[in-house]
Amino acid sequence: MTENTRNKFFVEDFEKLFKLLNKDENKDKNIDKKNIRLKRTFEDLARLSLMDATYNSGMVFNTECCKPHPVANMAYLSFIDRNMCKEQYPSVTLMERDAINWLASLFNNKNYSSVKDPLGYISSGGTVANIVAFWAARNKERLRGGKRFKIIVPESAHYSKVKIEDLLGLKCVSIPVDEETQIVNVEDVEKAIDDETLGIYATAGTSRFGLIDPIKEFSDLAIKHNLHLHVDAAFGGYILPFMKMLDNEVPDWDFSLPGVSSITVDPHKMGLCPLGAGAIIFRDESFIKAYRYKADFPKITNNSLEGSKCGGAVAATWAMQQYWGIEGYKNNVKNILSIIDYIKNSILSLEGVSLVLNPIPTNILGFDFGSNENNRIILEKLKQLGFQISGLRNNSGVRIIIHSHVKLEHARRIINCITELHNIIVKNKEELSFSSFDSVLNELKVIQGAEPLVFEEEE
Ligand SMILES: Cc1ncc(COP(=O)(O)O)c(C=O)c1O
Structure with missing residues (x-):
C-alpha cells in the first residue's frame, strides 16, 4: 500500500481486525486462508477509497452534504x-x-x-x-x-x-x-x-x-x-x-x-x-x-x-x-457566511465577473465570468486541477457551494486558482486556446497542492 493517511487508516483497521479474528486461531483450521482474504479485502477497500476526494482536502465545492461532525x-x-x-x-x-x-x-x-x-x-x-x-x-x-x-x-x-x-x-x-x-x-x-x-x-x-x-x-x-x-x-x-x-x-x-x-x-x-x-x-x-x-x-x-x-x-x-444546539448551528452558519463573503468579494473584484443571482439566497454562489465560453473554460480547468465543482445550465455560470468543511485556506486556494485562470482569459482574449493554460495549470498544481485527489488525515 502507498503511504498516505487514508491508507494508514485502513492498515490500522486491518491490524485491529486481524487480532480480533485471530483470538481463537487454534480452533479455526481455515484461519490462514481467512487471513489472506481479510488482507485482500482491506487492500481493495483502501484502493477503492482512493477514488474519492475527502472533505478535508478542501477541494469539494459541489455537494449539499458535508463532512459529518x-x-x-x-x-x-x-x-x-x-x-x-x-x-x-x-x-x-x-x-x-x-x-x-x-x-x-x-x-x-x-x-x-x-x-x-x-x-x-x-x-x-x-x-x-x-x-x-x-x-x-x-x-x-x-x-x-x-x-x-x-x-x-x-x-x-x-x-x-x-x-x-x-x-x-x-x-x-x-x-x-x-x-x-x-x-x-x-x-x-x-x-x-x-x-x-x-x-x-x-x-x-x-x-x-x-x-x-x-x-x-x-x-x-x-x-x-x-x-x-x-x-x-x-x-x-x-x-x-x-x-x-x-x-x-x-x-x-x-x-x-x-x-x-x-x-x-x-x-x-x-x-x-x-x-x-x-x-x-x-x-x-x-x-x-x-x-x-x-x-x-x-x-x-x-x-x-x-x-x-x-x-x-x-x-x-x-x-x-x-x-451543538441552536448556538452551535448558528455559529456554523456564521462561519460559512463569512467564507462566502470572502470568496464572493475576491472573485467579484476580477474584471468582468458578476454574480448569477444577487443577492445570494443561501450558501450557493454562482459566478458569471463574462461569457458562457469563459465559464466553460474556468469550470473545466478547475476540474482538471482537482476541484469538485459544477457549472450552471448551458455554462451560464460556475457554481460553488460553501460548507463547513471549506476552511479559509481552502477558500484562498480556489480564489487563487480562479484568479490565475481569469487572468489568462483576460490577457489572451483574442486567441484563447486550452493550451494557453498548460503552464499555469502545472504551476498551480504544484503551488496549490491541488492534485486531482488530495488525501489528508481525517480528524
Ligand atoms: C432541495 C432538495 N430536496 C431533496 C433532496 C433529496 O435529498 P436526499 O438526497 O437526502 O434524498 C435534495 C438533495 O439533493 C435537495 O437538494
Whole structure:
C-alpha cells in the first residue's frame, strides 16, 4: 500500500481486525486462508477509497452534504446496530421524539408540545421525506372521500417530484421559473390550480441556487383552496433559521405560515450528520394518521415509509442537537457566511465577473465570468486541477457551494486558482486556446497542492 493517511487508516483497521479474528486461531483450521482474504479485502477497500476526494482536502465545492461532525459520527456508530422498534430499542424511539420536537420547534410548529406522538420521523433522506409528505396528503384526501390528484410543482423543485408522481399516482403540474429570478410567478401557480389540485410542492433552498419559493403567497393559496402545502427544506432547513437569527433577511417559509402542512429537512446535509438522516415534520397528527400502519408482527405502529431503519441516524441527529444546539448551528452558519463573503468579494473584484443571482439566497454562489465560453473554460480547468465543482445550465455560470468543511485556506486556494485562470482569459482574449493554460495549470498544481485527489488525515 502507498503511504498516505487514508491508507494508514485502513492498515490500522486491518491490524485491529486481524487480532480480533485471530483470538481463537487454534480452533479455526481455515484461519490462514481467512487471513489472506481479510488482507485482500482491506487492500481493495483502501484502493477503492482512493477514488474519492475527502472533505478535508478542501477541494469539494459541489455537494449539499458535508463532512459529518465527529460527535455525530460517534453517536451514529454507537447506535449503528439498533433498529427503529420501540419494544426492542426504546432508546431510539425516545431520541427520535426529542429530535423531531427540536426540529418542529425550530420551524415554529407549536403543536409538538401538546401531542403524545412526534409529528414526524427521522427518515433515511430527503427524497423519502418528500414522498411521505404527499403520501399523507393523498391518503388524507382519500379519507375525506375526495379525488384530487394534482400537485403544482415549480420547475426548480428537486427530482423527488418524479418519484412522487410515479409511486403515488399523483400528477405533477410543472410551472416554469422566470429566466431572470429563477423563481415561479405566483400568478402562474394560481392559474394552474383547479378542482383536481391537491397540493403545492414548495422549496426553501433549491438544489441549484439555494432559492426560496414565494412560500408566503403559496400559503395564502393553500388556505384559500384548501391545499396541502409541502415545503422541501432538505437543504435549507439547517441554514435559513440560523441566517434569520443572525439578522439576515429571510422570508417566512416554515410553520409560522398557516398554510404550510409539512416540511422536509435533512440532518445529513447542513445538519452535519452522516448519510442516512432525513426528516419529515407535519403540522399536526392528522397527516401521520392518514398513512400510519399497525403491524401485527412485531407489534408496532409504523409511521415511516422505510421498514428497518438505522438507529445511528437518529442518535447522530439527536446528539448534534444536544451537543451543538441552536448556538452551535448558528455559529456554523456564521462561519460559512463569512467564507462566502470572502470568496464572493475576491472573485467579484476580477474584471468582468458578476454574480448569477444577487443577492445570494443561501450558501450557493454562482459566478458569471463574462461569457458562457469563459465559464466553460474556468469550470473545466478547475476540474482538471482537482476541484469538485459544477457549472450552471448551458455554462451560464460556475457554481460553488460553501460548507463547513471549506476552511479559509481552502477558500484562498480556489480564489487563487480562479484568479490565475481569469487572468489568462483576460490577457489572451483574442486567441484563447486550452493550451494557453498548460503552464499555469502545472504551476498551480504544484503551488496549490491541488492534485486531482488530495488525501489528508481525517480528524
Ligand atoms: C432541495 C432538495 N430536496 C431533496 C433532496 C433529496 O435529498 P436526499 O438526497 O437526502 O434524498 C435534495 C438533495 O439533493 C435537495 O437538494
